[in-house]
Amino acid sequence: MTPMALVRCKSCGTTLATGCMPTATCGLLLLPALLLAAILPLLLWSRLRWYALLLPVPVFFATVLAIHVIPYTIEYLCVLPRPCPTCRARRWSFPFHPGLRPLTSTPSPG
Ligand SMILES: [Zn+2]
Numbered sequence: 241m242t243p244m245a246l247v248r249c250k251s252c253g254t255t256l257a258t259g260c261m262p263t264a265t266c267g268l269l270l271l272p273a274l275l276l277a278a279i280l281p282l283l284l285w286s287r288l289r290w291y292a293l294l295l296p297v298p299v300f301f302a303t304v305l306a307i308h309v310i311p312y313t314i315e316y317l318c319v320l321p322r323p324c325p326t327c328r329a330r331r332w333s334f335p336f337h338p339g340l341r342p343l344t345s346t347p348s349p350g
Pocket residue numbers: 249250251252253254324325326327328329
């Protein structure tokens with residue numbers, strides 16, 4: 241398993257490990273967002289009372305944007321000008337992680 245997120249060439253299917261984002265599964269990257277969304281209403285209950293119950297959903301999405309979507313988008317923009325080592329095309333997928341499946345080195349068709 242590689243320590244970085246992966247990008248796949250849309251032309252030939254070559255997979256590269258680039259950038260600095262971890263290859264954690266989606267659940268692990270969402271864990272801090274879930275924890276913050278659960279704890280923040282409890283911490284602000286004395287100030288906001290029942291309005292604190294409105295906080296978890298926007299706090300969750302704001303945290304997911306901050307720790308997942310924005311860093312992966314920056315990583316995607318960094319890999320875009322790089323040519324594929326196999327076919328020299330510059331068509332990369334959005335960074336992803338292989339999840340719990342073993343990473344295969346053979347390129348997938350399409
Ligand atoms: Zn390629």
